[in-house]
Amino acid sequence: MEYVDLLKGELHDLVQPLSLKLTQLETRIEETEAELHELRALKNSLTSVVYKLDPSLAPPPQIKRNGGRGKNEGQISQAKLNEFMDWLNRNRDQINAGVGIYASGLLDDPDFTVIRNGSSISKALALFHERGILVIDSVGAGGRKNFKVV
C-alpha cells in the first residue's frame, strides 16, 4: 500500500504544473471573452451612432420571405407542384374517401413518385393548404395533419 500511495503522490506532483497551466488558460479565456464582449458592445453603439448620423451607410433592411416561416415555394419547382396538383386531382376521390394524405404517408407510399423528399412534401402540402386546394381533415398523433382535397 505504501508503494501505491507513493505512486499517487508522484503522479499528483507531475500533474500539478499542468493543472496550474489549465487554470491560467481558463482565466485567460474568460478575460479575452470579456474583452471581446466589451469590444462588440462598443462596435454596436458606434455603428448605431454612425447610421443615425448618415442613414445612407446603413444596410437595407432584410425582408423575411413568407412571413419568415421558411415555407419558400422556390425550393420546390413549379413543374413539381403542377405534377403534384395533377396527382391530387387524379386521386381526389380515393384521398377523400380515406383518412386523407399526410407527408410521411406519401413518403412511405411507393406509388407516390412525384416528390421523394419528406421536407419538400410537407412544404408542398402546406402550400396547397394555404391556397385552399387542401383542407385539414384531422390532426393525428403528434400533430400530424391529414389533408383532403377541396
Next chain:
Amino acid sequence: MFSIREFRDLDILVKLRESGPILSRDLASELGADEYGSVIGRRLGWMRHYGMLERNDGSLWSLTDAGKRVVFARKRAALMQELGELPEEELIEVMAEVCARYRLGNPMIATMLRREFVFGTQR
C-alpha cells in the same frame, strides 16, 4: 389546437359541410382533438359571431347560408392559373382590389379575408 394560425376557417367549414349539423364535442373528436375542451367552442363561437356558423337549440353547429356560399364557391381553374402566373409586381393591384373588397364588401367575407391574412402570414 384550433387557433386560426393552425386551422383556416375553410378547414372547419368544409368539415361541417361533410358532417352536417354536429355537436362541438363530436366535431372536436372528428378533427382529432384528444380531449374535448372549451377551445373548439370558443373558435366556433367566434365563427358564429362573424356569421359563418349558426347553432340551433339542440346545440348543433351548422353552416349559415353565407358560410355555405363560401364553401361551395369553386375557384375557376383558368383564373387560378392566371393568378399563379402573374408577375409579383402585378400582385400589388390584386391586393388593392382585395383591400377594397375588405373595406366595402360583405363584413363576413372581410373578416375571413383578415383571418386568411393572419393564417397566411402567421402575423
